[in-house]
Amino acid sequence: MLALAGAVALLSGWGIQAAQAAPGDISAVKIAWSDATHTKIRISWSETTPVANSLTWMTDSQMVTAIGSTTAGGPNELVVGTGSFGPSVEAAAKNWIVVSDPAGDEARSVDFDTFVYYQADVQLSFAPDGTLHWTAAPDTVPDGTPGDPLDLPKAYRYALRQRVDNDPAGMYDCKDVPASAPTSSRTGVVPRLGTASALVLDISNEWGTSATDAGFVETTAALTIAAPTATQYGTSTTFTGKLTAGFMFIRGMPPFCDQQLEPRAGQTLTLQARPIGATAWSVVGSVQTDVNGNYKLAVKNQGAREYRVVRATIASRHTSPFGGDTAAYGGSSASKVVRTSTRVRSAKFIAPVINYGTKPQAYLWVDPAGSQRAALQFKNASGAWQGVMHKTLSSGRGIATFAWNRRGATQFRWWVPGSTTSGGLKVDPVYTAAFTLTVR
Numbered sequence: 001m002l003a004l005a006g007a008v009a010l011l012s013g014w015g016i017q018a019a020q021a022a023p024g025d026i027s028a029v030k031i032a033w034s035d036a037t038h039t040k041i042r043i044s045w046s047e048t049t050p051v052a053n054s055l056t057w058m059t060d061s062q063m064v065t066a067i068g069s070t071t072a073g074g075p076n077e078l079v080v081g082t083g084s085f086g087p088s089v090e091a092a093a094k095n096w097i098v099v100s101d102p103a104g105d106e107a108r109s110v111d112f113d114t115f116v117y118y119q120a121d122v123q124l125s126f127a128p129d130g131t132l133h134w135t136a137a138p139d140t141v142p143d144g145t146p147g148d149p150l151d152l153p154k155a156y157r158y159a160l161r162q163r164v165d166n167d168p169a170g171m172y173d174c175k176d177v178p179a180s181a182p183t184s185s186r187t188g189v190v191p192r193l194g195t196a197s198a199l200v201l202d203i204s205n206e207w208g209t210s211a212t213d214a215g216f217v218e219t220t221a222a223l224t225i226a227a228p229t230a231t232q233y234g235t236s237t238t239f240t241g242k243l244t245a246g247f248m249f250i251r252g253m254p255p256f257c258d259q260q261l262e263p264r265a266g267q268t269l270t271l272q273a274r275p276i277g278a279t280a281w282s283v284v285g286s287v288q289t290d291v292n293g294n295y296k297l298a299v300k301n302q303g304a305r306e307y308r309v310v311r312a313t314i315a316s317r318h319t320s321p322f323g324g325d326t327a328a329y330g331g332s333s334a335s336k337v338v339r340t341s342t343r344v345r346s347a348k349f350i351a352p353v354i355n356y357g358t359k360p361q362a363y364l365w366v367d368p369a370g371s372q373r374a375a376l377q378f379k380n381a382s383g384a385w386q387g388v389m390h391k392t393l394s395s396g397r398g399i400a401t402f403a404w405n406r407r408g409a410t411q412f413r414w415w416v417p418g419s420t421t422s423g424g425l426k427v428d429p430v431y432t433a434a435f436t437l438t439v440r
Contacts, residue, residue, distance in 0.1 A: 024051040026107040029099050031149050034079050038152060038206040043097050043109070044077040051101045057085060058108075060094040067097075082114075087208035089118035092144035112148040114207040117141065117156060122201055122214035124190070124315040124325040132190040132315070132327050134160060134214060136201060157182040157204045160190065160214065162197040163250065165259035172256035176200070192329065195219065196248040196259045199324075215324035219246040220331030221261050223269075225309050227336050232343035233427050234367045236298045241309055241333060243267055243293045263293025267328075270312065271297055273305040275425055276337060281308070303425020304340045309333040340427045342416045343367040347432035349412075350399065353440065356407055360437050362391075362400045364414050366430075368421055369396030375415040376400050379434070385413065409438045 024047035034040040043055060050072045057065045067085075068078045085095065095114060100106035121137040139154050159182040166175035177197075180188045182204065190199065199214035224241040231237045245264035250257050267289045272281040284307075287297040295309070313330040320326045345365040354360055362376050376388040391400040404410075411434040418429040 024049045024053070024101045024103075024105055026053070026099050026101060026105055029097060029107045029109040031097060031109045031112060033150065038082075040079050040081050041150065042077055042079050043099070045099045045107060047076060047101070051103075054100050055080075056098045056100065058096055058098055082207050085114050085207065087116035087205075087210055088114045089116060089210050090144075091115045091141040094145055110148055111145045112150045113143070113145045115141070115144065116205050116207050116210040117154075117203050118210040118212055120201060120203060120212045120214075122199070122212065122324060123317070124199075124215050124217075124327040126313045126315055126327070130313060132192065132217070132313075132329075133187060134190055134199065134201065135187040136203070136212075136214075138186065152206060155184070155205060156186075157184055158186060158188070159183070159202045159204070160188060161200040161202065162190070162193060162217070163200055163248070163255070163257060164193065164195055164197045165248065165257045172258050174250070174255050174257040190217065190327070193217075196246040198248045198250050198257070213320075213322040213324055216248055216320040216326050218326060218328040220244075220311050220329060221246040223309055223311055223331050223333045225307065225333040225336050227307065227338050229337075230339035230341055230428070231301045232367075233301055233303070233340050234343050235301055237301045237338055238296065238298045239271060239307065239309070239336075240294070240296050243269065243289050243295070243311060245293075245328065263289070265289055265291045265293060267293075267311060269295055269297075270310045271299065271307060272310055273299075273307050275423075276304055276306050278306075301338065301340050303421045303423065303427055304338070305425060306335045306337050308335045340425065342372075342419070342427055342430040344414075344416070344430060344432045345396075347414050348435050349437050352436060353438045355440050356405065358439075359401050360404050360439075362402075362412060362414070362437075363398075364391070364393065364400075364416070364432070365397045366393070366416050367396055368419060368427055370419050372396070372417050372419055374398065374417070376402075377413050377415060379411045379413075388412070404437065404439065407439045409436050411436055 026047045028046040030044045032042050034042040052072045053070045055068045057067045067080050094111040096111050097109040117139040123135045125133050160179035162177045162179050164175050166173035196219050197217045201212045201214040202209050222244040227239045243264045246261050249260050271285045273284045274281045285297050285299050287295045289295050310332045311330040315327040348363050350361040373392045375390050377385045380386045391398045413434050414432040416430050419427045
């Protein structure tokens, strides 16, 4: 009897427990946007018996997240904000909602995605006016859950941030500077901050925001130029200098930022020149920096000019540390004036030793090959230079024949006046080195 009574009691207990946790026979779990703002989702379902329900968000990556519950007397629906799910950068990732009751009965919704475009190929380019522009590639990623009830036409809003070094003195703090208000346009202008930065493009849709590394902005921190003060007309003038760039070093999560200056290798620099006092520059040569950021370039001296070295603004595809573009703002060196002196090719006597009573012939050949009116001088007994005669050159050459009745050795020289080239460039006057006439 005891055994039977115990069995009856146990069965009675099971019956009570079954009644308390009777399944609700959940079915037809539906998901839909709750309104036109697309910020909340309405989850609804059917059940044969009113019971309390729990709602769980599940993914194919084994993530399980409780998102809410209802009471037995409440409606069979729950409105949940999209923030409860969060965006996914995996278009193929599948999500679903499971509605369950205390007895373990459950049903699930169809699959849906929470995709926000992340791998946007952001291109940086300089416009003719020197402004830097960003352009994001369109989302062409296939829908991972085509036809799900939450699918909307692909529509994104874009907002650019410039991440800079907030403490160049050494604390490596990052500071995000908004570069543009959110816009539906896939392109915009990058404001010029005058400092190196990392670009971050925030891409948003109904599911939230993803942050895309959009490239780096580099500055020309220093560009130097050195050259002789003056060189002879037609000879080679060598220019040297160094390029130093400012770039953003960024690492870690949360990130730390450090704007660093370093020599920039493999950069094309342009040497420009203009007449002294002029405004327009012209290109006279180009050179690439070596591994230490140095350059060396020789050009022909064609008259007194003002020179500078210029680094052009340039955007390079996929050269940033994260595979994005690098945009480098150009710059120019200070100007350097290189004057031009008349080049003496030859200054001599045709016959440096003559007999008394013979007329000597003094020869002169200079560049530029003009019609300069040169003056022949000799050093008198007091050691002072004294004029002998003038000679107008023809194509930069001339021979002066004159009477000379002084025995012994005498030093002579030419003074060649300054001139102006056909291109309007100035050439400075010059004295030749002394040359000797000996009369026997």
